[in-house]
Amino acid sequence: MENTKCWRLPDEAATQALGEALAQGVVPGLKIFLAGDLGAGKTTLSRALIRALGHAGPVKSPTYALVEVYVISSLYLYHFDFYRFESPEEFLDAGFGEHFNETSVCLVEWPERAAECLPAPDLRLFLHHTADGGRELEAVADTERGQACLNATISAGGVAACCVAPAPR
Numbered sequence: 001m002e003n004t005k006c007w008r009l010p011d012e013a014a015t016q017a018l019g020e021a022l023a024q025g026v027v028p029g030l031k032i033f034l035a036g037d038l039g040a041g042k043t044t045l046s047r048a049l050i051r052a053l054g055h056a057g058p059v060k061s062p063t064y065a066l067v068e069v070y071v072i073s074s075l076y077l078y079h080f081d082f083y084r085f086e087s088p089e090e091f092l093d094a095g096f097g098e099h100f101n102e103t104s105v106c107l108v109e110w111p112e113r114a115a116e117c118l119p120a121p122d123l124r125l126f127l128h129h130t131a132d133g134g135r136e137l138e139a140v141a142d143t144e145r146g147q148a149c150l151n152a153t154i155s156a157g158g159v160a161a162c163c164v165a166p167a168p169r
């Protein structure tokens, strides 16, 4: 199986559908990084994923709080956003490292702002704006757990039809 996959996401509903498909591959210990400009759809995708896991309440952007925690059945899911970090050491100062363990799930927006202080991801998602006003998502699996999540996402159906070859860069 390839470790890289790319999707065209023509509208918000497509981003949400991909978040729901990703939820099918969520297992304890999974770490997903979401990179992309402001407004690229990182929170939209995370929100759909968290809802698909069974969280019925609101899903706020963690931009101001830095982290929002969801307890879904017995699963702890941490949704981080490090946009406001001025240096990667803030990750260590905040004591966030302890949340990256084998029993919790971590979604991380703006991982580059915590850089080398962050544990390694299983799956990296890159969201881009496209010229037609939609989005494109590239997913790169770095571990077996990430690959299993990517495979589950692909077989979740619906969004599989949107798969295209990764854009040249």
Ligand SMILES: Nc1ncnc2c1ncn2[C@@H]1O[C@H](COP(=O)(O)OP(=O)(O)O)[C@@H](O)[C@H]1O
Residues within 6 Å of the ligand: 009, 010, 011, 012, 013, 014, 015, 036, 037, 038, 039, 040, 041, 042, 043, 044, 045, 061, 109, 133, 134, 135
């Ligand atoms: N595939 C898409 N095509 C067009 N608009 C989208 C798409 N996915 C999400 N959006 C819109 O773009 C915005 C993304 O905002 P948000 O998810 O908060 O981005 P981020 O967290 O990356 O800053 C929302 O207004 C959402 O409705």
Ligand SMILES: [Mg+2]
Residues within 6 Å of the ligand: 042, 043, 044, 061, 063, 081, 109
């Ligand atoms: Mg966001």
